[in-house]
Amino acid sequence: MKKSVILGALTVAGLAAGAAGAATLDDVKARGKLNCGVTTGLVGFAAPDANGEWDGFDVGVCRAVAAAVLGDPAAVEFVPTTGKTRFTALASGEIDMLARNTTWTFSRDTDLKFDFVGVNYYDGQGFMVPKALGVSSAKELDGATVCIQTGTTTELNLADFFRSNNMEYTPVPIETNAEAQQQYLAGACDVYTTDASGLAATRAAFEAPGDHVVLPEIVSKEPLGPLVRHGDNDWGDIVRWTLNALIAAEELGVTSANIEELSAGTDNPEINRLLGTEGNLGEMIGLDAGWGKAAIAAGGNYGELFEKNIGENTPIALSRGLNAQWTDGGLLYAPPFR
Template identity: 60%
Template sequence: MKKASFFAVAATATFMATAATAATLDDVKAKGFIQCGVTTGLAGFAAPNNEGKWEGFDVDFCRAMSAAIFGDPDKVKYTPTTAKERFTALQSGEIDVLARNTTWTYSRDVKLGFEFAGVNYYDGQGFMVKKKLGVKSGLELDGARVCVQSGTTTELNLADYFTANGMKYDSVVFDSADEVREAYLKDTCDVYTTDQSGLYAQRSVVPNPEDHVILPEIISKEPLGPLVRHGDNEWGDIARWTLNAMIDAEDLGVTSKNVDDLKANTKNPEIQRMLGTSEDLGSQMKLSADWAYNIIKMVGNYGEVFERNLGLSTPLHIERGLNAQWNKGGILYAPPLR
């Protein structure tokens, strides 16, 4: 009898816990904004500008979710998090979504209880060294002092790479990307390792960027993307389809500049569905029919967001590469809105 009572209580507690986490959209609408977890500052991805306004590739994802929900991209508040803090902030409910150049892994998805909305940047870990060292390859780094950020996939990848290639290294660990960069600049270490996108970002803000070389080796797969908590499929759907809508919009040639004309005049059934003129897909997520139109009009499609924050006209000067559309030499591909 005691056993049955215990399991009944446990089942009730589990149900209540699930129910408690299953109303993020209602909570967000009630408070009037999304609490978005971002990095403490990474050029091109998330950083405050000179006026203190957050900008960047990951920031624009949160702005896109805000546009979808509120019809306003600026109903967002930002919580800067370190690599160590980010998961606790999401698990505890301090933030509603984490958009912080975070790698999608098995354990994060399953053991930590998160749901990744998809991949918004296909990345891989690399190495940056000072040009004066004359190093041309990661295979020349035997015995190097390597600066690395704690609480990331970077540490394990680093160990695997050096072990697999029969090399030794000394790891110099710091809590934040800013600390890693400063240590690297002060010659506390010989090498800076992180996701290659992060290396481009860090190189763009150091004195004399041309004095630093990003080596050609990519030593890991780092599919980066936004994530939410398990147990709230409704909120997960909104995050997932916000990203998919941005990717699909670029694929279909719908931009912030032509979206009004297409909304009024297009005969393309896919675009009509996307913009809410032939079907109301938004109602299935408790959003307005023009949710995807608002994303594109107010924030832009995936390509516009990439070029504005990371592309060849920015200090990061990143080529699309794998992050180009599937029919343009990359692997970017999203399910259709239908």
């Protein structure tokens, strides 16, 4: 148990070092598993269930990429990361991609040397307060005690919001969502702030969700998306277009229910290209022709993933809002598959 672990690992390390510099795609294929960074647990986005199976909206993206690359949606190793560890985990190659509701910001994209491949959820920071407090607007929060999860853009937005409105507040920084919830419910803070989606997810887990309201103000833009290391553009393309495939599939009406039928060939050339029955898109990004089909079949298209994990019929009950297709007035707009 003791030395042999180190030896085994050293051997593995030696092997891995031999393959250093090779593209992420080859690494993933050689490993047979995709290492995907997720949160340590946020219901609806990524959380292990009672059997230890990861489930959620971000998890769905990981599984789609695994299905596209390896043909198996289960071939994912989920690596729980905190706000502190997520970027180094990605930079050091411990994970191949990060799908952990991470906000796309200028400095992260440039200074920290990552590539955001797209946006899988358009979010914004909101505030939740107990109904009993009688607050109806975030502008009334002068002097409040605010619970924040550390390691996110949240604390910066919060500082900006209160400063620009000339209000005072006491921040209570908390490491995990579970503890923030406990503090908020016990009344140790008046307000809980995080991304609106996270608020909805947290509120859903409460015993009496009706006693709490999410205030109408959204104080920031939080485009959340998966990201990869800067520099490996081939791998970035794969993750980017897998995400786009999920979005395009919804627009084109490809669902996990009809995908078998559609992949026999349809009259719509774009569906055919997406599902690999026409053209050679797969070859262009170094994957099989059926990559798109596999990705969509893994958990359904974007809309299905949304409905299943965070949609209106789930306890989290998020409406599509900005995350509707552009045809429905939302912001989702997949570039053409051609």
